[in-house]
Amino acid sequence: MSGEDMVLDEKVRFYAQSILDMALAENAADSLEQEFKILKEEIISNLDLKNFLSDPSIEKSERIKAAFMMLEGDYSKITNAILAMVIIIDVVKEIDRIYKAYTRLVSNFKKQLYVEVVSAIELNDETLARVKENVDRITGQDARIRNTINPEMLGGLMIKIGGKIIDLSVRGKLNDMRSKLKSIELRGEEFGTEN
Secondary structure (H helix, E strand, C coil), X not given: CCXXXXXXXXXXXXXXXXXXXXXXXXXXXXXHHHHHXXXXXXXXXXXXXXXXXXXXXXXXXXXXXXXXXXXXXXXXXXXXXXXXXXXXXXXXXXXXXXXXXXXXXXXXXXXXXXXXXEECCCCCHHHHHHHHHHHHHHHCCCEEEEEEECCCCCCEEEEEECCEEXXXXXXXXXXXXXXXXXXXXXXXXXXXXXX
């Protein structure tokens, strides 16, 4: 990681901590997480909006006013403050990283376990609730589940808990099967014959 990347990571953590401090002051850490997610997804999914909010040729105050008008909704004052902040400090393009850092800080604050469930398609609430229930039971902690979509997966799930990965994907199962078949061949056993 370059020195520039390390400085950016420190800034991202600082901005995320500032947002958490605002949320805690308003007793809104959980509700803000959902609003913040919606805001960052709106910005990320709309390239024109993202470019407009990042355009240095437009006065920051004009970008903020226009953003509030374009993204009008039932956002809290903290979410509006986040929007203004990312424009003022020119980090609109880093909003996804700031959001991820914020969710980690919230998890750490609550001493909850941060779990990422990677799947080929978006999982429904019932499936995520079952994964959470199992992770809670196994770890004895209150897991915070986030579903990440990876369309390159053939199927199944990968569950990332801290630095550990539980590979329940189809590709993982195929690799396991391939390894087992190779080990049978290496021991001189013939696969598929009955005695």
